Amino acid sequence: MNGEAMKYEDAHLSDEEMLMAADGELPLGRAKRIDAHLAHCWACRARMAGMEANIADLVHLHRRNFDRPVPPAAPSRALLKARLAAAPRSSWQGWFGDVGHVLRIAGIALAVGALVLLVSYPRVFRDTRAVPAIHLTPGATRPVALKDLCSGQYSKNAQVMPVVQRQVFARYGLKNVEPGAYEVDYLITPALGGADDIRNLWPQPYSSTVWNAAVKDELEDRLHAMVCSGELDLVSAQQDIAKDWIEAYKKYFHTDTPAPGYVAKP
């Protein structure tokens, strides 16, 4: 046992680090040391259990206080849409007059700019995308029988080991990753035959509030159901989700925007 481990086993945890550990707010190394301490220290585990019980009571109370019915969203949604349509545009749009034309030009400019960024500054580009860099994460599959995938016991996305997560961050050039900033996710979910392979893993930013992990989970469930019902073959499902999962969502849900209610994960 080294000196550091001894220190963590001997010193009881503070309230703050215990709460941060419970909330997943600690860097991986520190979280592991705290887990090790809790494994040895009954006193701290009892305090942790008490704190979790208080959190449960607080959440219940919070719901009692604030889960009040609110008016339907439709009228205020319509009002917002009308206000957005009437909202002033950036001044440069006035030079062109027609907003639709400007948007088309902006779209082309954005596409060209994105291409330049992809070639010249891949790190910057990848950091903010809701889809992976295809040359780093092309997707990888494992040989699997359809009946196994559809047996009702298909595997949900397993937690990726911290050491593998670090490798993924390194491949994407991400240093000093803040806890909770990214989820290392499977591009092709194991439920569709995706492999536990670094070419099938990518850092999905939690800052993607629209095309987020919850929306991708919804797509995975839809594709799994379609494959198992025979509506779609497995290889097509794998190829579509690997090529561009957002486009696949639009294709299989027949919509340009994700369904309401899928918020960014906390």
Next chain:
Amino acid sequence: MDSTLSALLRAAPRADRLSKPSPLEEEVVCLFDQFRDRLLRYALSFGLPIQDAEEIVQEVFLALFQHLQRGKSRENLRGWVFRVTHNLALKQREQSRRSQQVALGPYGGALPADPAPNPEDQLASRQREERLQAVLRALPEQHQRCLYLRAEGLRYREIAAALGMSLGSVSMSLAKSMARLGRADER
């Protein structure tokens, strides 16, 4: 609200001219669908009437549209929308205070009536809830708001952005509040 909408639609020639909303408008409406109820409840937690809270949420998403249109950061948008809601609600509350008293913090009001019957076996939990509520009410408002936003599922960095605090202050605030809640039964 309906008359406001009608008037706005009549007075918005650009809205008539455009056959399709821009991608940015669609994105903002999509975010509105995701966050509206939670932001509305957060604005209501300042003791504001529903009409004021609804208007604040409208302003938040108009501000978000301007923010994104100017190409500003998309990092931590969840923290951003809560922060703008917080600031607007604070401002509105200050204006309301000039004419009437409003609740001080999110947990400042009386505990709502339990919708379930109140048999004897619920008495103990009811009493504990009241003790917790008393502890919550006694916390500084900043601590109450940290707890509120954490209970709403925000990460520490999002809470920090929403309340304009440092990350360390958020964790310290939450830990202190939890410690006080832990001592609620000793009172």
